[in-house]
Amino acid sequence: MAPEPITVVNLGEIYLNGSIGGGRQVPVIGQTSLGIDAEIAFTLATVMKVWDTGPGAWNFASSFTLPYVWTQVGATFSAGRLQGRTEDRASNLFDITFTPLIAGYHFSQTAHMALSLNIWRRPGNTTRTRLPTRA
Numbered sequence: 001m002a003p004e005p006i007t008v009v010n011l012g013e014i015y016l017n018g019s020i021g022g023g024r025q026v027p028v029i030g031q032t033s034l035g036i037d038a039e040i041a042f043t044l045a046t047v048m049k050v051w052d053t054g055p056g057a058w059n060f061a062s063s064f065t066l067p068y069v070w071t072q073v074g075a076t077f078s079a080g081r082l083q084g085r086t087e088d089r090a091s092n093l094f095d096i097t098f099t100p101l102i103a104g105y106h107f108s109q110t111a112h113m114a115l116s117l118n119i120w121r122r123p124g125n126t127t128r129t130r131l132p133t134r135a
Contacts, residue, residue, distance in 0.1 A: 001104035005052040035076040
């Protein structure tokens with residue numbers, strides 16, 4: 001945490017993709033899949049305010065993060081000679097994070113410690129037959 005008062009705005013992106021081949025069975029929506037491909041992208045917008053606490057080793061801040069998630073999943077199913085493929089895609093807000101209190105202590109110019117109280121709010125719901133969606 002910065003030792004002086006400052007407002008920080010950050011926009012970040014995390015992208016992951018992966019697959020599990022036909023050699024492993026993966027349960028998806030109550031059925032057995034013989035292959036699964038997935039992509040997920042998180043876009044995070046964060047604002048953090050370091051408050052003016054005057055001189056000293058302690059600093060305090062607050063932050064808010066608004067994440068957006070996009071995901072696409074495809075699965076191949078097989079039962080005897082019958083085979084099929086299903087895909088699903090979803091995008092929406094993810095778990096919103098509010099951090100009303102971040103307490104930082106500066107032992108020296110290069111050694112710091114920070115403790116925080118984080119509050120998460122899930123803006124959607126989850127069902128067994130669909131990817132997470134907004135309520």
